Amino acid sequence: MKKIPIIIDCDPGHDDAIALVLALSDEKLDVKAITVVGGNQPVEKTGQNTLRILAILGKQVPVAFGTSTPLLVKPYHAQVHGESGLDGPKMPEPIQKQLDISAVELLAKTVEESNEPITLVPTGTLMNIAIFLLSYPHLKSKIKQISMMGGSAVSGCSGPGDVAEFNVWVDYHASHIVFHSGIPIIMHGYDVTNKAVIPYEHNEKFREHGKVGIFVADLLDFFGKPFRGHWPGTPIHDACAIAWLIAPEIFETKKVHVAIDLDGEWTYGATVVDFTGESGQSPNAEVVFDIDRDRFEEMLHSACKTYEEKERQL
């Protein structure tokens, strides 16, 4: 089977961790590199979290750390992932180190050396990706698409009045650069990711699938806490950007124009998603708005079972 070559740019993060579990288990994907960005916590922490996740999964992938500093505004970090950025599960020590080059350099090297166009999968803030696109404009043509988690048509979690989504909002100038890069963008925003939930009473079922299943259950237990009582389950935002590459048929999408509000006093960083075409602008993104939730949950189970099977063979 021909695999899809991808680079994941992440800021783990509980849902980033589950995205990695899925990506590194699936035979359809070839994870060429992982670049790490600051967002949920500064990059020193999200970087160590990435290396520790790889240790749990028993995988080795080239990893490089990037920036935590937005282009023009101050850094901001999320609270929901705890002090470490990955509170909850007991994490092992890393078994590999990050490379001695920056995330942007690793992006460039991997794209440059690839014989075929690469898919980028950002599941964090868009600073690394924007700097990469600005620094290596000649490599744009070697990027097939960007399947990203971020944005929202209707409601967010960041900025005054929560009108923006965190990943796009933290460095909304970087987000603007990415959305106007001309590269095909598949936007997995809250419209779909808030439907990609694991009901709380299903968490325990993951514990049946060995070490990685227990890891996923621990992630769900911690990350789900703030949502309990007012949401149907734990939203696994970032895993959507991976799941779409593996099984696009479980999603519904629409090609539309997406603008990032750059100077709204109260709405800066919001994604303005023109579902009705009123702006008259050509589509610059494929916005994902629905998911077959049951199939999504099945995918996560079968990912955990794949690791369990490998563990048994050792």
Ligand code: BDR
């Ligand atoms: C996004 O924000 C982060 O906290 C999550 O990891 C996800 O990427 C959801 O808004």
Ligand code: CA
């Ligand atoms: Ca993330």
